[in-house]
Amino acid sequence: KQEVTQIPAALSVPEGENLVLNCSFTDSAIYNLQWFRQDPGKGLTSLLLIQSSQREQTSGRLNASLDKSSGRSTLYIAASQPGDSATYLCAVRPRGSTLGRLYFGRGTQLTVWP
Amino acid sequence: DTAVSQTPKYLVTQMGNDKSIKCEQNLGHDTMYWYKQDSKKFLKIMFSYNNKELIINETVPNRFSPKSPDKAHLNLHINSLELGDSAVYFCASSFTDGELFFGEGSRLTVL
Numbered sequence: 702k703q704e705v706t707q708i709p710a711a712l713s714v715p716e717g718e719n720l721v722l723n724c725s726f727t728d729s730a731i732y733n734l735q736w737f738r739q740d741p742g743k744g745l746t747s748l749l750l751i752q753s754s755q756r757e758q759t760s761g762r763l764n765a766s767l768d769k770s771s772g773r774s775t776l777y778i779a780a781s782q783p784g785d786s787a788t789y790l791c792a793v794r795p796r797g798s799t800l801g802r803l804y805f806g807r808g809t810q811l812t813v814w815p
Numbered sequence: 816d817t818a819v820s821q822t823p824k825y826l827v828t829q830m831g832n833d834k835s836i837k838c839e840q841n842l843g844h845d846t847m848y849w850y851k852q853d854s855k856k857f858l859k860i861m862f863s864y865n866n867k868e869l870i871i872n873e874t875v876p877n878r879f880s881p882k883s884p885d886k887a888h889l890n891l892h893i894n895s896l897e898l899g900d901s902a903v904y905f906c907a908s909s910f911t912d913g914e915l916f917f918g919e920g921s922r923l924t925v926l
Contacts, residue, residue, distance in 0.1 A: 732912055735914060737917075742920075744819075744905060744918050744919040745858075745917040746917075747914055750913075750914040788856070790858070792915075794912065802860060803860065808856060
């Protein structure tokens with residue numbers, strides 16, 4: 702069974718810092734990996750989706766990389782802002798899985814202070 | 816226009832009652848899901864439907880019954896509510912094996 706771990710569980714940084722959030726998964730046979738952010742009391746907002754054949758995806762100040770062989774993905778946030786404060790979740794869709802069976806990590810709670 | 820909308824956003828009810836949560840998506844997706852987020856914020860899939868056909872039915876008590884009248888709607892009905900059912904329930908949709916889009920969640924509190 703796929704297990705997804707996110708480190709650190711919480712991160713507090715001053716505004717302007719570049720930071721890296723980590724996601725690791727136990728089974729490298731994945732179909733894709735998706736990063737989300739969740740604001741308090743809100744739903745999940747999709748940030749980036751990386752297919753298993755891709756190495757990275759970029760959207761604005763966000764860059765996500767995928768290394769299937771080592772079972773790792775990182776989310777890089779450049780020039781962090783207070784508005785980036787949220788919980789960041791990664792989710793893995795295993796290859797051959799039944800539709801919808803995403804496995805989620807427990808998230809990294811990010812606080813960016815001014 | 817909200818892509819995935821679910822109602823109600825908040826639901827407070829007594830033990831033993833029956834309640835429903837509705838979900839609609841306007842993205843043209845063929846797959847819809849229900850996820851449960853517990854008090855520790857862990858997300859776990861409950862059900863998924865593809866083209867109105869039930870695909871995933873996790874180890875969820877049979878008091879929970881999903882219904883998909885069409886590809887754009889997936890409702891969740893819960894019978895005989897228990898304290899442990901208190902959680903946030905998220906609806907999501909996607910194209911087959913594609914990117915998931917979530918609703919805002921429905922926070923259920925059972926007293």
